[in-house]
Amino acid sequence: MSTDFQIAATSGPARFGKLITPHSEIETPVFMPVGTVATVKGVPQDVLEELGVQILLGNTYHLYLRPGVETVRRMGGLHGFMSWDRSILTDSGGFQVFSLNDLRKVSEEGVTFRSHLDGSSHFFSPESAMEAQIGLGADIIMTFDECTEFPADRERVRASMELTLRWAERSKKYFEEHKSEVPWSSCQLRAISCQEKQIPRFARNDNSTRNDNSTRSDMPGGDGGAAELRPAGQPRAAVPTRAEQTQALFGIVQGGMDRELRRESALRTVEIGFGGYAIGGLSVGEPRELTREIVESTLEHLPQDKPRYLMGVGTPEEIALYARMGVDMMDCVLPTRAARHGLLFTSEGKISIKQARFAQDGGPLDPACGCRVCQRYSRAYLRHLYASNELLAQVLNTVHNVSFYLDTMRAVRHSI
Amino acid sequence: MSTDFQIAATSGPARFGKLITPHSEIETPVFMPVGTVATVKGVPQDVLEELGVQILLGNTYHLYLRPGVETVRRMGGLHGFMSWDRSILTDSGGFQVFSLNDLRKVSEEGVTFRSHLDGSSHFFSPESAMEAQIGLGADIIMTFDECTEFPADRERVRASMELTLRWAERSKKYFEEHKSEVPWSSCQLRAISCQEKQIPRFARNDNSTRNDNSTRSDMPGGDGGAAELRPAGQPRAAVPTRAEQTQALFGIVQGGMDRELRRESALRTVEIGFGGYAIGGLSVGEPRELTREIVESTLEHLPQDKPRYLMGVGTPEEIALYARMGVDMMDCVLPTRAARHGLLFTSEGKISIKQARFAQDGGPLDPACGCRVCQRYSRAYLRHLYASNELLAQVLNTVHNVSFYLDTMRAVRHSI
Numbered sequence: 001m002s003t004d005f006q007i008a009a010t011s012g013p014a015r016f017g018k019l020i021t022p023h024s025e026i027e028t029p030v031f032m033p034v035g036t037v038a039t040v041k042g043v044p045q046d047v048l049e050e051l052g053v054q055i056l057l058g059n060t061y062h063l064y065l066r067p068g069v070e071t072v073r074r075m076g077g078l079h080g081f082m083s084w085d086r087s088i089l090t091d092s093g094g095f096q097v098f099s100l101n102d103l104r105k106v107s108e109e110g111v112t113f114r115s116h117l118d119g120s121s122h123f124f125s126p127e128s129a130m131e132a133q134i135g136l137g138a139d140i141i142m143t144f145d146e147c148t149e150f151p152a153d154r155e156r157v158r159a160s161m162e163l164t165l166r167w168a169e170r171s172k173k174y175f176e177e178h179k180s181e182v183p184w185s186s187c188q189l190r191a192i193s194c195q196e197k198q199i200p201r202f203a204r205n206d207n208s209t210r211n212d213n214s215t216r217s218d219m220p221g222g223d224g225g226a227a228e229l230r231p232a233g234q235p236r237a238a239v240p241t242r243a244e245q246t247q248a249l250f251g252i253v254q255g256g257m258d259r260e261l262r263r264e265s266a267l268r269t270v271e272i273g274f275g276g277y278a279i280g281g282l283s284v285g286e287p288r289e290l291t292r293e294i295v296e297s298t299l300e301h302l303p304q305d306k307p308r309y310l311m312g313v314g315t316p317e318e319i320a321l322y323a324r325m326g327v328d329m330m331d332c333v334l335p336t337r338a339a340r341h342g343l344l345f346t347s348e349g350k351i352s353i354k355q356a357r358f359a360q361d362g363g364p365l366d367p368a369c370g371c372r373v374c375q376r377y378s379r380a381y382l383r384h385l386y387a388s389n390e391l392l393a394q395v396l397n398t399v400h401n402v403s404f405y406l407d408t409m410r411a412v413r414h415s416i
Numbered sequence: 417m418s419t420d421f422q423i424a425a426t427s428g429p430a431r432f433g434k435l436i437t438p439h440s441e442i443e444t445p446v447f448m449p450v451g452t453v454a455t456v457k458g459v460p461q462d463v464l465e466e467l468g469v470q471i472l473l474g475n476t477y478h479l480y481l482r483p484g485v486e487t488v489r490r491m492g493g494l495h496g497f498m499s500w501d502r503s504i505l506t507d508s509g510g511f512q513v514f515s516l517n518d519l520r521k522v523s524e525e526g527v528t529f530r531s532h533l534d535g536s537s538h539f540f541s542p543e544s545a546m547e548a549q550i551g552l553g554a555d556i557i558m559t560f561d562e563c564t565e566f567p568a569d570r571e572r573v574r575a576s577m578e579l580t581l582r583w584a585e586r587s588k589k590y591f592e593e594h595k596s597e598v599p600w601s602s603c604q605l606r607a608i609s610c611q612e613k614q615i616p617r618f619a620r621n622d623n624s625t626r627n628d629n630s631t632r633s634d635m636p637g638g639d640g641g642a643a644e645l646r647p648a649g650q651p652r653a654a655v656p657t658r659a660e661q662t663q664a665l666f667g668i669v670q671g672g673m674d675r676e677l678r679r680e681s682a683l684r685t686v687e688i689g690f691g692g693y694a695i696g697g698l699s700v701g702e703p704r705e706l707t708r709e710i711v712e713s714t715l716e717h718l719p720q721d722k723p724r725y726l727m728g729v730g731t732p733e734e735i736a737l738y739a740r741m742g743v744d745m746m747d748c749v750l751p752t753r754a755a756r757h758g759l760l761f762t763s764e765g766k767i768s769i770k771q772a773r774f775a776q777d778g779g780p781l782d783p784a785c786g787c788r789v790c791q792r793y794s795r796a797y798l799r800h801l802y803a804s805n806e807l808l809a810q811v812l813n814t815v816h817n818v819s820f821y822l823d824t825m826r827a828v829r830h831s832i
Contacts, residue, residue: 071796392460
């Protein structure tokens with residue numbers, strides 16, 4: 001099995017649920033911080049753990065370019081590479097290929113594009129996007145889709161949607177044929193599942209094992225000896241052994257701003273059959289009210305018993321709104337990117353910490369926030385750090401904003 | 417009293433000691449990380465605490481320019497401003513005035529210079545440097561000296577040394593007359609000394625108290641109620657109440673590379689009388705062997721019962737060497753600055769993490785290091801972070817290098 005989803009309570013269309021992946025259990029609705037190139041910028045993994053992050057997002061497009069899929073695969077996938085043993089979701093690269101690359105050529109086969117790093121030419125297809133995501137080893141991976149531009153006329157939206165559906169079929173086909181190649185295959189998980197506590201990931205007496213494809217005979221349970229035989233790069237399994245541990249593949253609904261096309265895309269995507277369903281192609285410049293309408297109508301056509309993932313949203317108000325509408329998962333660069341620009345979300349509204357009025361403000365950033373930043377540092381200090389272009393500004397601002405988003409979701413879950 | 421220094425053991429010229437300031441107790445020999453503008457770049461204060469940092473250094477020149485002494489003073493001095501309740505040492509600004517400013521004019525009165533930030537004109541004198549350091553409120557502050565350039569002929573070195581001695585007299589005079597103005601004066605320390613645990617620094621029921629000069633009647637001891645009356649910005653006192661809590665002023669020995677002048681400077685500085693003695697004007701381009709000679713001969717003329725502080729050194733090998741020669745305190749930007757350039761000190765030597773040979777190295781940065789970075793992350797990941805110009809590279813690299821320096825000192829202390 002790959003991913004299990006259980007709904008524990010509902011309140012209107014909202015669902016309080018539990019998403020169980022091979023690596024961790026995630027309460028939903030959940031907001032997933034974006035860790036683009038295997039790092040949530042400036043925040044070490046132990047701090048993410050303390051904040052209660054259960055799942056984060058990695059970008060396949062960026063990781064494919066640097067450090068490359070093979071490097072990550074050899075380290076045991078993203079979990080081993082970035083030393084994160086909770087859950088990870090990767091997008092397929094479809095969005096960045098469109099948003100970061102002006103010079104691109106779309107064909108039935110896939111997309112040719114140039115690296116924004118060095119201009120080198122690359123090609124993504126449903127098959128290669130699946131291959132990359134299997135190598136990266138996230139718990140949840142996404143089909144390779146075409147993110148329809150906005151605005152677009154109906155014929156264009158239909159053509160784009162149809163292409164996405166054909167690519168979804170190909171994504172699923174490749175995935176089913178190759179999913180056992182995930183770097184943390186079940187036999188390796190079984191070997192380390194008995195370990196009770198987090199141990200250093202480096203096997204002290206086992207310098208020879210750097211190949212994550214090695215398998216081990218069954219380990220003795222839970223003793224120090226097991227640590228020495230642990231394959232380098234293998235993260236601790238958070239769940240007991242299961243017969244078949246694999247990734248889950250989610251499909252993506254497109255259809256632009258057309259409710260009929262959205263309905264059709266949803267039904268036909270469900271017909272193909274995936275572990276969960278995302279709503280893509282929104283927050284691409286359309287008015288917020290239109291986003292809300294499309295989300296609301298699309299949700300009606302997605303199965304109740306599978307997670308629903310709204311991609312690329314939003315502000316704290318928006319994520320709370322969509323969660324109450326029945327969305328289970330969301331991601332957005334907003335909290336982390338805004339933080340790095342000194343824009344901080346608080347219970348008193350959004351503030352720009354660089355403003356002079358904070359220069360001698362000895363109060364906490366957000367009096368209602370329990371995060372380590374608000375518990376320790378003053379607005380004056382945070383303002384000074386940002387005005388001085390200090391690294392710590394980036395770090396502390398990001399910690400707070402992520403905490404605020406997680407708190408927002410926590411409050412919504414409690415209210416359901 | 418201000419600062420107490422007790423020698424617990426010796427081994428040849430080396431001393432294992434304890435430096436007790438109004439804020440914390442510091443085992444010596446000690447290496448002080450540099451927190452230039454009230455932050456050790458990229459590393460939050462709680463991580464510094466976990467690493468075991470007991471004292472860090474702030475630069476008066478930089479803080480004077482931004483955010484300004486008054487802003488810091490109103491927040492309770494540096495301790496309150498940066499939420500650090502262990503020890504802090506500030507330099508006087510003398511060195512930066514010389515090293516960062518080509519257009520400067522030295523007179524008997526002081527130094528006129530231009531801000532490297534915006535070119536505005538400023539003037540530093542012994543009196544204003546003391547005023548600034550009192551406002552910043554570090555536990556240990558430094559006299560305003562002239563850092564003699566290298567190379568310099570004997571006449572120039574003598575003239576510079578004599579100026580430093582006259583400025584030392586003026587520094588001490590001003591300090592003695594104004595030291596009670598330190599933002600954490602003894603009456604305020606007494607008020608909070610009963611608090612057993614770290615409490616949020618923001619007094620929940622006391623929105624009116626933002627002025628650190630307010631005094632309070634005696635507090636009830638150690639209960640939750642005391643927290644509500646705590647003046648905003650006051651750090652927790654780490655030591656029991658003492659009758660007179662003030663800063664300590666250290667003198668600085670100059671004299672260039674001339675052993676006779678160094679001897680004279682030392683004796684005459686001791687004659688003025690300070691809480692401790694620093695050796696300045698070294699690591700300014702002279703050969704390492706000369707540095708060692710000057711340090712060794714100068715130490716002979718400094719009193720045994722006061723701390724000896726060698727400013728601006730060095731590599732891990734050097735700080736261990738000087739510690740064994742009888743130096744008690746050192747500071748240097750090297751570990752933190754090198755970290756930000758991907759140069760990491762390890763038990764296997766210095767490595768440049770950006771090198772391609774680490775791209776798939778799944779081993780720890782330093783197998784012998786117990787820091788959180790080496791316990792969790794691989795060289796491949798650290799290399800990826802640095803190559804990708806990620807914030808986390810700066811953070812993790814700095815945490816490791818600081819840890820390495822502290823471990824180096826810890827080992828020296830144990831060997832004494």
